[in-house]
Amino acid sequence: MRPPRPRRRPPPPLCLHVLLVCFTMATATTEASSTGSRGGEGAVTTTTFGVTDESSAIYSTSTKVYSVPHPQAAAECPKRSHLPPRPSPPVGLPAPALHASDMRLPRPPRPPPPLPFSLLFLAPLLCSAFLTTPAAAAPRTGSNGGEVIRSVTSMGTKGAVSAQDILKKEPASGVIALKESMKFFDANFFNDSKLREMEDGAKEFNIPAFRQNRKLVALENGGLHNPSALVFKSQWRDSASTESRSFDYPRPSNVHRPSNDEDIAFMSVIELGELIRTKQITSRELTDIFLKRLKRYNPILESVITITEDLAYKQAKEADDLLAQGKYLGPLHGIPYGLKDIIAVPHYKTTWGSSTFKNQVLETEAYVYRRLKSAGAVLLAKLVTGSLAYDDIWFGGRTRNPWNIEEFSTGSSAGPASSTSAGMVPFAIGSETAGSITYPAARCGVTALRPTFGTVARTGVMSISESLDKLGPFCRSAVDCAIVLDAIRGKDPGDISSREVVLDDPFRVDITKLTVGYLEDAEMEVVHVLSAKGVKLVPFKLNYTVESVQSILNITMDVDMLTHFDKWQREGQDDDYEAQDQWPVELRRARLIPAVDYLQAQRARGKLIKEVKDSLTVDAFIGNVTDWELVCLGNLVGMPVAIVPTGFKSIENPPKGGTRRRTTVTTGIYAPPDHDHIALALAMAYQSVTDHNKQRPPIDDVGPNDEVHR
Numbered sequence: 161m162r163p164p165r166p167r168r169r170p171p172p173p174l175c176l177h178v179l180l181v182c183f184t185m186a187t188a189t190t191e192a193s194s195t196g197s198r199g200g201e202g203a204v205t206t207t208t209f210g211v212t213d214e215s216s217a218i219y220s221t222s223t224k225v226y227s228v229p230h231p232q233a234a235a236e237c238p239k240r241s242h243l244p245p246r247p248s249p250p251v252g253l254p255a256p257a258l259h260a261s262d263m264r265l266p267r268p269p270r271p272p273p274p275l276p277f278s279l280l281f282l283a284p285l286l287c288s289a290f291l292t293t294p295a296a297a298a299p300r301t302g303s304n305g306g307e308v309i310r311s312v313t314s315m316g317t318k319g320a321v322s323a324q325d326i327l328k329k330e331p332a333s334g335v336i337a338l339k340e341s342m343k344f345f346d347a348n349f350f351n352d353s354k355l356r357e358m359e360d361g362a363k364e365f366n367i368p369a370f371r372q373n374r375k376l377v378a379l380e381n382g383g384l385h386n387p388s389a390l391v392f393k394s395q396w397r398d399s400a401s402t403e404s405r406s407f408d409y410p411r412p413s414n415v416h417r418p419s420n421d422e423d424i425a426f427m428s429v430i431e432l433g434e435l436i437r438t439k440q441i442t443s444r445e446l447t448d449i450f451l452k453r454l455k456r457y458n459p460i461l462e463s464v465i466t467i468t469e470d471l472a473y474k475q476a477k478e479a480d481d482l483l484a485q486g487k488y489l490g491p492l493h494g495i496p497y498g499l500k501d502i503i504a505v506p507h508y509k510t511t512w513g514s515s516t517f518k519n520q521v522l523e524t525e526a527y528v529y530r531r532l533k534s535a536g537a538v539l540l541a542k543l544v545t546g547s548l549a550y551d552d553i554w555f556g557g558r559t560r561n562p563w564n565i566e567e568f569s570t571g572s573s574a575g576p577a578s579s580t581s582a583g584m585v586p587f588a589i590g591s592e593t594a595g596s597i598t599y600p601a602a603r604c605g606v607t608a609l610r611p612t613f614g615t616v617a618r619t620g621v622m623s624i625s626e627s628l629d630k631l632g633p634f635c636r637s638a639v640d641c642a643i644v645l646d647a648i649r650g651k652d653p654g655d656i657s658s659r660e661v662v663l664d665d666p667f668r669v670d671i672t673k674l675t676v677g678y679l680e681d682a683e684m685e686v687v688h689v690l691s692a693k694g695v696k697l698v699p700f701k702l703n704y705t706v707e708s709v710q711s712i713l714n715i716t717m718d719v720d721m722l723t724h725f726d727k728w729q730r731e732g733q734d735d736d737y738e739a740q741d742q743w744p745v746e747l748r749r750a751r752l753i754p755a756v757d758y759l760q761a762q763r764a765r766g767k768l769i770k771e772v773k774d775s776l777t778v779d780a781f782i783g784n785v786t787d788w789e790l791v792c793l794g795n796l797v798g799m800p801v802a803i804v805p806t807g808f809k810s811i812e813n814p815p816k817g818g819t820r821r822r823t824t825v826t827t828g829i830y831a832p833p834d835h836d837h838i839a840l841a842l843a844m845a846y847q848s849v850t851d852h853n854k855q856r857p858p859i860d861d862v863g864p865n866d867e868v869h870r
Contacts, residue, residue, distance in 0.1 A: 334359045347751050349730055354748055361749040369711035370757045376706060377763040392627035392657065394613040394798025394833040396773055407646045407665045409491055410639075417441055421449045425583035426856055429640040432586055433491035436483070443476040443483075443494030443538055450496045450540055453584045457859060460565060462557040463578040465501045466509050466542040472496065475538040482536070491643050493536035498588040500576050501542040502549055502622035503631075505529055512622050513545040513554035513572070516733050526620025527652040528589055528631055535647040543575025543588055547738040548725070549596065549624055555738055561603050562857035564811055564821040566868050571600035573634070580606045580634040582859055587635045587644055593624045594713055595791045597632050598828065601803040602786050605824035607853050608634045609641040609840065611649070612833045613798030615661045619654030625720035626657055628713070628795050637853055638802060638843035642666050645836065661834055669841035671695050676842065677781035683806045683827040686782055686846055693845050700781050702793070704771035706764055713792040715761040718750035765796050772797050773832075780838045785828030800836040802829045802843040805852040817865030820858035 335355045342348045342355070350358065415434040418424050424432075424441070435441045451469060458464040479494035504510045504522040511518045529539070544559045546552050552559045552574035559574035561567045562582040569578045573590030577600030580588050590597050592610050601608035609632045616631040623629055633644035651658045671693060677700020678687050691697045706712075725747065728734065734744040772793065783790055785803050794801055808822040829846075831839040847853055862868055 342751075345751060347730075349732070350748065357745065358748045358752060361745065362752045365711070365714075366749060366752055366757075369708060369715060370754075370760070372708040372711065373715075373757065373760040373764045376708065377760055377767060392613070392798070393659075395659075395661075396833055405665070407642060408667055409643060410667060415440075421452075422583075424449055425453055426636070426854075427586070428636045429495055429586050429643055430491055430637075432495055433493065433643075436479075436494045437488055439483070443479040443496075444473070446494065447472050447476040447496055447538055447540065450585055453582070454541055454579070457562075457582050457584055460859065461560045461562060461578050461582060461584075463544050463559045463569075463575040463582070463584070464498075464541050465511055465513070465544055465554070465556065465575070468505070468508055468539050468541055471505075471508070472538050472540045475533070479536050479538060489534075489536035490647075492532065492647055494538060495536075495586055496538045496540045497532065498541045498543040498576060498579055498585040499526075499529060499539060500573055500588070500590045501545045502591060503529060503542075503589065504620040505539065505542065508542060510542070510622075511555070512549070513547040513738075515547075515555035515738065516728065516736055518555050522620070524620045527617040527650075527654065527658075528648050529620070531648045531650065532589075537647075540585055541579070543579050543585075545591075546572035546574055546596075548721075548743055549591065549593065549622060550742045551739065552600070553739045553742075562859050563603075563605050563808075563824055565859065565862070566821070567603070567811075569600045570603050571598075572596040573600050576634045577601050577604040577606055577608070580604070580636070581857055583856065587633055587640055589631055589644075589648070590634055591618075591621065591629060591631050592795065593628045593630075593717055594795055595786070595788075597630075597634075598785050598791055598801065598803055601634060602826040603824065605805045605808075605826070605852075605855070605857070606634050606803075607637050607641060607805065607843070607847070608632060608803040609638075609645060609836065610794070610801050610803070611645060611836050612661055612800045613795075614657050614659045615645070615649050615663075615800075615836065617650060617652030617655040617658035619652045619658075623720075623724050625717050627720070628717060630795075638804065638840050638847055641802065642837075642840045642844070645840075661836075663834070664837045666837040666840035666844065669837055671841055671845050674779040674838065674842070677778040679781060679783035681784040681787065682782040683825065685806055686804070686827050686829075689846050689849060690782075690842060693849070695842070695845070698778065700778055702772060702781075703775040704768055704793075706768040706771065708761075708764060709768060709789055709796065710792045712761045712765050712768070713796055714746075715750075715753055715758060716765070716796075718746045719753055719758050722747045722750045768793070769797050772799075776832055780829060780831040780835070780842060783828055783830060785826055790828075794830065798833050800831050800833070800839050802839040803827075804829060804843050804846060805855075806850075807852055808855070815863075815866050815868075817863075819863040819866035819868075821862050821866065821868070822858075 335352055338355050338359055339348070339350075339352070342350065409430065412430055412434050415431050415438075417435055417440040418427070424446070427435075432441075432446065436443060436446070451467065451472065454464055454467055476494065476496075479489075482489065483493065499505065501509075501511050501513060503526045504524045506523050506525055508521065509518070510520055510522045512520070532539070544552070544554050544556075546559075547554050549572040551572060552569045554574075559569045559578050561569045562578055568574075571577065573592065573596045576588030576590035579585050581604035590600070590608070592598065597608050597610045610630055611632050613628070613630055618629055618631060621629070621631065631648070633641050633648070635641045635644060649661060649663075651660050671690070672695065675696045675698060676690065677698055678684075679700060679702075687697050721743070722729065725743075729747055734747065737744050785791075785801060804827055805824055806827050807825040809825060811819065811821050811823050814821070829839045829842045
């Protein structure tokens, strides 16, 4: 049985009495002057209660100007949540103002709806203001000083207005409001300086991007169009074949061991493999050569984090023993290499390039490492990743470009690119989320491949974004890239995005049957060479209407990254990050990206993918590999690109008398998803008649007139 309804409501809580006294005192206080500007005094609007009937309370306002006190009053005020909930008042109804002594709470016929949620933010500020007297006036400052509460401006005479109308007027400081709002994100751990930075970032980046994406995909209700790309599959069509076959590698002829180690260090993987197969050199000898180069040039280039010397000699011995037994595992048998240090190897540190994790040992075996080990390759070193896979700055320094050692390598796969370019390893494995293969490969003048998304399983690899991260090889040639890709591609249960991508054999592609487009910024030498090889070349332009390509990538990458490093940020470890203008800023801003707008970005991404698919009427196309729009587009779509050196040019401001330092020139050969073999076949065709990829950087001798510090 329901208990009988009491005849009268219980007395209001003490908090309400305090507020009513505050209202009365504020109404009776005389008007004082105020500057209302930052660093000075602010203005406060006083409010009195009125009652029109038994079910609604009216907020009546009159504007008075007072000095604003230090914010401790707000903290001392009883919590607004202790008040009984009140309905939102109707707007525009006149009501007489009542004094606290005259006011009695009416008994409503039913429990009133909750107080408008927005007033939860405003109540502490109002309470602080009402308890203020002119004598206690003081500037309102944040933890760093100088941040003043701005006034709630005049709202007319004592006509009734709603709480929503109050909030529409000039608000309190954005930082103060943001600090209050972060409690409802369960993220109230930022200081005022970081909140101010986040506020600026949200205004400059987040809000314009949200609006662009909503305009693109959210003008119709029901979600019937532009589905999310959140569950990401990069393939554009189902393959008729489900069996993935190994490539049929060419066997080089007349390969002889050079007389000096320098020449050996710059041989290609396929050439070194032939030396091992024919027993002209042992894996142990190769390991000695490359370990010496790692130790010699790392102090200059800062491209190595951990040398895995004991493991390297152990694996080299195993490779030599197998060969002595007549067991040859293929072209990577006994070949040394390096891994980007986001890839886990048991018993060795996996630092992620960060001082926070520099002593971390992950007792797990990454899929890509396991594949290379089964192919007989020999791990020499964990190579530099930019801190948490962002750019080329890491806890031990900043990685340099072997072609111009006054220049940095760019991109988080800095170590793989720089070490391969300098002949410190024959090949290396890097990763890309947004340019970390393409940029350092282009800067350091090496051949590399960003594969189709999902081609190489990422089990045991630090994750930035599950729908963007890719692993790929840095090599001396496109032939080497094909060999390494064939060894590492595959699906693993630890990476649900990975799949068995069925690729044709790039060594058997008939390029004369291909139609290849070239963008306006393509390197025309590549166009002319491929045309002379029988490829049909046509001018080409990618057509799509999505204007927010770059912001879609940033929203996706930053939110995904924050999910993986939430604890890192909450514990304040971002304050120890090596480059404060990188992840710390981006991930704080990511806190302010609502889930709905993240999903709108994925829907816009789906729209982009469809438009690119419809626009790509050629078998492949040639374009600038470091154009940021194209980098973002390629990663969002999941398309492969081969990065190919195409020449050199003089550095800017060379020393008098000249220098051997150079700026590398590169291009990208792009193909649709699951057509990596097309990009590789075209790159191999180009390199078969050019030698840009065979040039050696001037690490030891930058020229007699160049006094660059080494």
